[in-house]
Amino acid sequence: MTRWLVMPRGINVGNNNRVPMAELRSALTDAGFEAVVTIGQSGNIIATRSGSEDQVIIEVQSVMADAFGVTVPMVVRQADEVREVxxxxxxxxxxxxxxxxxxxxxxxxxxxxxxxxxxxxxxxxxxxxxxxxxxxxxxxxxxxxxxxxxxxxxxxxxxxxxxxxxxxxxxxxxxx
Incomplete structure (x- = not known):
């Protein structure tokens, strides 16, 4: 299992791409992500999941599209990579x-x-x-x-x- 930082771009900016963080955490947990945490309203997501970067992006994008009708680009990094930055x-x-x-x-x-x-x-x-x-x-x-x-x-x-x-x-x- 890997700890990930998922960084969607352009959610909850003004009235566009509204994603309630509590609901997002719940939806991601239901999709199999573990220990889901969000930081701020801009969609910084920290979660544990097995798989590659591409798999994590696809899964988070799918959850956001299905649950909130929002499709945005995103970048992910493993926790260790963020610490290195x-x-x-x-x-x-x-x-x-x-x-x-x-x-x-x-x-x-x-x-x-x-x-x-x-x-x-x-x-x-x-x-x-x-x-x-x-x-x-x-x-x-x-x-x-x-x-x-x-x-x-x-x-x-x-x-x-x-x-x-x-x-x-x-x-x-x-x-x-």
Missing amino acids: LASNPLADVATDYSKYLAIFLSATPAMAEVAALESEDVSPEVVRLIGRTAFVWTPGGVKAMKVSHTALEKRFGGTATARNWNTLMKIATKL
């Missing part, structure tokens, strides 16, 4: 406000040449580092003004991306 903290020397320091989780690892190209670009005042399937972005101007957002990275690398700020990641880590 927090431990690596490659922008610790510049990120002074954790609400403006993001980990953007990618569904696939970009090619080394793509990573090098992005890291060599001037995206100031933002600072970007990519490690594996995670982009670390310090955005001192705030997330609304971001150049290197999850949507920009999806366009650049393909696949799915979703962001969590450092404060949220630290809360998630306490429940893993």
